[in-house]
Amino acid sequence: MRAFLNIAALILWMVSQVQLVSARQLTVAPNGPVSSVKEGIALASSGDTLVLKEGHYDEYDITVDKPLTIIGEGQVVIDGNRKGFVLVITADDVTVKNIEVRHASTSFMEDYAGILVENTNNTVIENVTLTDNFFGIYLAKSSNALIKDNHITASGGRETSSGNGIHLWYSKDIDIQGNYVEGHRDGLYFEFVEGATISGNVSEHNIRYGIHFMYSDNCRYEGNTFRDNGGGVAVMYTQNVEIINNRFEDNWGSSAYGMLLKEINRSQIEGNEFVNNSVGLYIEATSRNSIKKNSFRQNGWAIKLMANSTDNRFTENNFIANSFEISTNSRQNYNAFDNNYWSQYEGYDLDKDGIGDVPHRPVRLFSIIVEKHPPSLLLLRSLLIDILDAAEKFMPVLTPETLIDSQPKMTKIL
Known part of the structure; x- marks a missing residue:
């Protein structure tokens, strides 16, 4: 048996050496014997490396149909000149690095992309600049891809004339890290994706959402920044998602949120910063989630919590200098708040244990008035409103009596 295993190992080693010897490096240069990317791919064999020399390549619908x-x-630029896709990857084990891809076509019928990856495994797209493409990187029915350190920008101006920066559809186990995305319809878009990790990306100044995330279970996004996007971030129809240590900031507008959660279940929202948004966190039809150790600072509304959301637990969060801490559309409460810090808390701590001796009621009467009559927001700083809020806290009539933090922290949670 041992001799057989040794022979098998020797055969595998010999095969690997043959593969190493057979792999070649081919050069493509604008003024060289091989002057186009398409020609280089046609001449290459599986496993070869294609080196593109500095220059401008006017090509489109370049298909990579073998492992390369x-x-x-x-400075390598591949310019599609608005004539179709630029680079189309249909083979497994393809790596693309250190190039610029420009000017995929724009269409109302076709999802043209700077780089289209379709039905593949083990694709790597790294340090690629994608400029003024309809879609930047589009993955469909693919798995085990790495999309890393790419710079993706567009200037479509309207949702109808712009696709998404990084678009994933029916894909699995994708690692998206360290990318910059700006000026697209959605910075990142996920639909029917499983097991993806999104980390260290910056998505800002996009027309609609910094990330638009639907039907995508068991994913994690961590350490990203979503800034000044038209609608903020939307996470919908998903379970078992981990949203850890991200920043949601400067998302302003009548329909803008730091993050919108809709039908999100059994997920973890922890360590995030919600800063200077119209609404920090909007929660609808969402259940059994842990919202912990987040910071809500200087938002219009820190949290809008709809009545159809249940069994969510809010603990050890900081609520600092928000115009409204919590707003809800129901007098009932089916969620738990405890051990949070509220900068608007007016209670006391006689036994000096760091916990307020009286509960905190984060829902103001005035927030309910504003929901029903938005122009009344002009009265935010008036004495009349302060009196109404004080009376409601003393004897709740319109605000939910059970939506309280019975153990509010006296100092900011670090």
Whole structure:
């Protein structure tokens, strides 16, 4: 048996050496014997490396249909000139690095992309600049891809004339890290994705959402920044998602949120910063989630919590200098708040244990008035409103009597 295993190991080693010897490096240069990317791919064999020398390549619908590594040297630009897709990857084990891809076509019928990845496994797209494409990177029915350190920008101006920066559809186990996305319809878009990790990305100044996330279970996004997007961030129809240590900031507008949660279940929202948004966190039809150790600072509304959301637990969060801490559309409460810090808390701590001796009621009467009559927001700083709020706290009539933090922290939670 041992001799058999040794022979098998020797055969595998010999095969690997043959593969190493057979892999070649081919050069493509604008003024060289091989002057187009398409020609280089046609001449290459599986496993080869294609080196693109510095220059401008006017090509579109370039299909990578075999395992290859494509690497740019110097300033390499592939320009589709609005004639179709630019780079289409249909083979497994393809790597693309250090190039710029420009000007995929725009269409109302076709999802043209700077880089389209379809029905593949083990794709790597790294350090690629994608400029003024309809869609930037589009993955469909693919798995085990790495999308890393890419710079993706567009200037469509309207939702109808712009696709998404990074678009995933029916894909699995995708790692998206360290990318910058700006000026697209949605910075990142996920639909029917499983097991993806999104970390260290910046998505800002996009027309609609910084990330639009639907029907995508068991995913994690961590350490990202979503800034000044038209609608903020939307996470919908998903379970078992981890949203950890992200920043949601400067998302302002009548329909803008730091993050919108709709039908999100059994998920973890922890350590995030919600800063300077119209609404920090909007929660609708969402249940059994842990919202813990987040910071809500200087938002219009820190949290809008709809009545159809149940069994969510809010603990050890900081609510600092928000115009309204919690707003809800029901007099009933089916969620738990405890051990949070509220900068608007007016209670006391006689036994000096760091916990307020009286509960905190974060829902103001005035927030209910504003929901019904938005122009009344002009009275926010008036003495009359302060008196109404004080009376409602003393004897709740319109605000939910059970929506309280019975153990409010006296100092900010670090």
